[in-house]
Amino acid sequence: KQEVTQIPAALSVPEGENLVLNCSFTDSAIYNLQWFRQDPGKGLTSLLLIQSSQREQTSGRLNASLDKSSGRSTLYIAASQPGDSATYLCAVDSNYQLIWGAGTKLIIKP
Amino acid sequence: DGGITQSPKYLFRKEGQNVTLSCEQNLNHDAMYWYRQDPGQGLRLIYYSQIVNDFQKGDIAEGYSVSREKKESFPLTVTSAQKNPTAFYLCASSIALQQPQHFGDGTRLSIL
Numbered sequence: 354k355q356e357v358t359q360i361p362a363a364l365s366v367p368e369g370e371n372l373v374l375n376c377s378f379t380d381s382a383i384y385n386l387q388w389f390r391q392d393p394g395k396g397l398t399s400l401l402l403i404q405s406s407q408r409e410q411t412s413g414r415l416n417a418s419l420d421k422s423s424g425r426s427t428l429y430i431a432a433s434q435p436g437d438s439a440t441y442l443c444a445v446d447s448n449y450q451l452i453w454g455a456g457t458k459l460i461i462k463p
Numbered sequence: 464d465g466g467i468t469q470s471p472k473y474l475f476r477k478e479g480q481n482v483t484l485s486c487e488q489n490l491n492h493d494a495m496y497w498y499r500q501d502p503g504q505g506l507r508l509i510y511y512s513q514i515v516n517d518f519q520k521g522d523i524a525e526g527y528s529v530s531r532e533k534k535e536s537f538p539l540t541v542t543s544a545q546k547n548p549t550a551f552y553l554c555a556s557s558i559a560l561q562q563p564q565h566f567g568d569g570t571r572l573s574i575l
Contacts, residue, residue, distance in 0.1 A: 362503075385561070387563065395569065396567050399564070446561055449560050450508055451506070451508070451564070452505070453506040453507075455503055455504050
């Protein structure tokens with residue numbers, strides 16, 4: 354059974370720092386992996402989607418990588434800003450269902 | 464603007480009562496989903512629908528029911544059989560299964 358883990362559960366860094374969020378999964382047979390952002394009390398916004406055949410995707414200051422063989426993905430955020438403060442969730446598409454991590458709560462201190 | 468609308472934003476249920484959460488999309492998406500989110504846990508799939516008049520159980524369907532009579536609507540009923548319904552409920556849609564999902568702003572359900 355696919356399991357997705359995100360460590361750490363929370364992270365606080367000063368504004369301007371580059372940072373990396375981690376996501377690991379137990380079964381490498383995935384269709385794709387997605388990163389989402391969730392603001393408090395809100396729904397989710399899709400940030401990046403990496404197909405199983407891809408190694409990385411970039412959007413602005415965000416870069417997501419995928420290593421299926423090791424069951425890992427990272428989300429790199431460059432030059433962090435207070436507006437990046439949110440919970441970041443990763444989800445793997447496995448057998449027509451998204452399996453979700455519990456998220457990393459990110460706080461960017463001004 | 465195209466999007467997904469969930470209503471109400473907050474909902475309160477009395478013991479033994481059924482309640483229905485609304486989800487409407489105008490994105491012309493075929494697939495729709497209902498998730499439950501509890502603190503400190505990942506989202507869990509309740510039901511999903513690949514196309515109109517079809518739906519499938521997810522991992523935690525017990526105590527819930529859905530219908531998909533129209534493409535744009537996928538209401539979720541939380542029945543009295545769901546013993547721990549307090550949670551944040553999220554609806555999503557996608558063009559098809561295994562395509563990027565778009566989410567509504569959620570409904571927070573609490574028990575009186």
